[in-house]
Amino acid sequence: MTTDLDAAERLSSAPAEDDGGGGEVGIGLLGWLRWGWRQLTSMRTALILLFLLSLAAIPGSLVPQTAASPTRVAQFVGNHQTLAPIYQKLGLFHVYSSFWFSAVYILLFVSLAGCIIPRTWQFVGVLRAQPPAAPKHLVRLPVYATWRSGAKDGEAGAEKTLDAAEALLRRRRFRVARNGNAITSEKGYLREVGNLLFHISLFGMLIAFAVGKLFGGMGTVLVIEGKAFSNNVAMYDDFMPSTFYTADSLVPFGFKLDKLEASYQTSGTQVGNARNFQANVSYWTGSDPTKAKRASIEVNHPLSIDNSNVYLTNNGYAPIIKVTDAKGDVIFDGPTPCLPQDGNNTSTCAIKVNDGYVDDKGNATQLGFSALFTPTAAPQSEFKTMGPHSIFPELLDPHLYINVYHGDLGDNSGAPQSIYELDTKHMKQYMLDGQPLKFDRTPGQGFKLPDGGTVTFTGVDQWANFTVAHNPGTGWALTSAMMAVVGLIGSLFVQRRRIWVRAVAGEDGTTTVEIAGLARSESARIAEELADLALELQDTAPADQPDEDAIATTEPAAADTADTAAEKE
């Protein structure tokens, strides 16, 4: 092909593929660097990196992740003595922040930058320059038509034809450049714009994601009905800061859980399934709880306070226990949250009485109740096979099954303790007639301890678990993502194409008209478009001998020309 044809056929600023490996070997470090850069920014590398990225994402969905569920990671580590250390080394418990995952996407983004920056310049150049001059041999272009118009007007006829073609193309919103006896026109720049927009938006998303990771944070807190939370580190059960979001970043606000409403399916095969959870709260900004406003927080409907969102993530029951010591003084009276274990809210509780208990001999000790709470107890007859359990998640027939321990709760040992578990290593169970003491109580009932105290199960509160999250950059991520979709639509569905028209006056005064078209993308409608144009040009330059002269040719090379019409038929 001639070079002018090459230039004419460059319809995309996609980088040319460089197949030659190491062409620059021998020109030293700089040469190697240049070669490496070119390899990194080639489409083939982009392809491989994309593929690697999807491969690299897989293990994180199969191996438990610390970020999502530390308990499942701990479980896994416990169960796999040999595998776990290897996984640990490979970062398989935190895939998405591991060095190899990061390496892949960082390389990908470097490659992307190396790809779109030159593309952008090139595209700006295209926009500023005229469309390239018509190649000498239009007939070599993929879509082509020519005819002779016998109006014998000489040069004026050719001029008139070009004028008409120019007007037609402009009306069709082509960018037109006239050069001697030929017109070059081009349309569909939005394809390139869309492509650049899409790839740049990916950077926008990456940056937004990084901002969220660096400046965001969250914490979780369990609140019992009637109790309040205020936004400072001491109040959180669990606080997950980030590089720039620390205890000092917490702005003052708070809320009180007025009521937790939960409703469940009462009939059918899905009986007991949760249907609605709603936490009614009063919340305030600043540190003055008297100016509280009411709101409700539901699953999917967080409450937004001062750039933080408060989510309802879990809920359950908190039996209220009253304990008196041997002297009859009330030393403990309050709710203890129990952790639901199944869909019917069979819950386990660890009720810890740290201070104040004195037995009948005057000795101070700590008490611990390891208990099972069932909002609707299963009938006794089922205990043999399944033990005590709940058969419905609501409070229809609440029971508390209690084992009582005394001794050292061990919470001064410094090791972190779960509030839901009792560490009985340094405790003894109360015994009666050689049997461990066990009680099954309903609200209002109590029992006596052998060393003088009493325990009463006075009632049940509900609790809700909240996540308080601060996620900066979310708006940016959304904007970038939307721009990416818009860019994609442009990039995939806009057709960039060129149409050339040449009109030459012959010796005999007739005009020879040639039109040619080129579109590089899949399934362009260029042949149709060219035919339409040829048709409209008939007004100005009617074809001489319809059957022979007016022929639009589609060369085989026009692999990607209009298939659309085929389907219209």
Added chain:
Amino acid sequence: MILAEAAIDTKFANISNILVYSAMAVFLLAFLAYAAEWTFGGRSRVARQSAALAAKAGSSLGQAVADAEAQETAARTAPTVAVKVTGASGSTTTLTRTVAAKAGKVDVVTRGDAAPPVDGVGASGGDEGADRIGRIAVSLTTLAALLNLCAVITRGISAHRPPWGNLYEFTVALTMIASLLFVALLASGKNVRWMGLPVTFGAVVGLGIAVTEFYVDSEQLVPALHSYWLWIHVSGAMVCGGALYAGAIAAILYVAKDVYESRKAKDTVKPDGWWSDVFERLPAAATLDKWSYRINAFVFPLWTFTIIAGAIWAEAAWGHYWEWDPTETWAFITWVAYACYLHARATAGWKGRKAAVLVFIAFACYLFNAYGVSIFINGKHSYAGI
């Protein structure tokens, strides 16, 4: 939200179940009819003429085949001449279209051979009887798709909510989307009857698995799904799934036909064999490839949007828009796989079969995400309901 306390209407739920079984039965009949069309369409005289049958609406079958034959000869000998634009007074437009039609059969695949691809005549092989069976199959598919649609609607009415709140409903809606898309393509005049067999097969298998493995009674939703994003995000995922299935079918057939075509070029196929009998009636490899690309390219922005919608929902439900939950992760993997495919198409070395392999991988990722992750992997998505 809307769905709060309303009770389940079991009457509609039962109607929906009956409709699902009816749709399944009719899909099966349609499947058998397509199979019969392929069977009876073989070996007939015209069967081996490669040509676009549907091209000439209104003309007789024999005429169409003759035209197609002529076209094929023309394509082999003189691929250049394509359109004739008669003088200003002539009936120009039709002729213009004819050009494009010829050109249109060339596409995308740069397998070197110059002649524009010539589509097979279709399953009926030009045989009138087989064609009639094929038309019956299309009618049955339409009927089954409508039954499926009604099943989804009545299920929604019975529970007063979007009828895709668990894996059962998702699957039933998925077969509905795939079959409705297919019927819509046919109705808009596209020559896609060759998709009938795999589409009805997928529908029968999908519905069968749905009723046996995933079935749950119509009920209200768990709180996690109380969100209008259920309308947007999940229906987006369904439309993508239905369309991607078609894209994957086209890619499979493309590879098969492409292998066949290259063997034929090397003269290593038996011209009267069973395989050549079937493959000669399929559209050209290039046409199948084009279909696959188009469907996948069309779906990609929609899939991107679906993921974004999911991220917005996650932000409202879980506190962060992206947390690498397994379902999120696999949606991302699927997305990257399709991006890989689109890149592969845009690059020189990776067209044709290699790109098609990427479609299989990507679609497998989609399937794994919709089913494998819901069933086997424990994540935050509370979707499976089984």
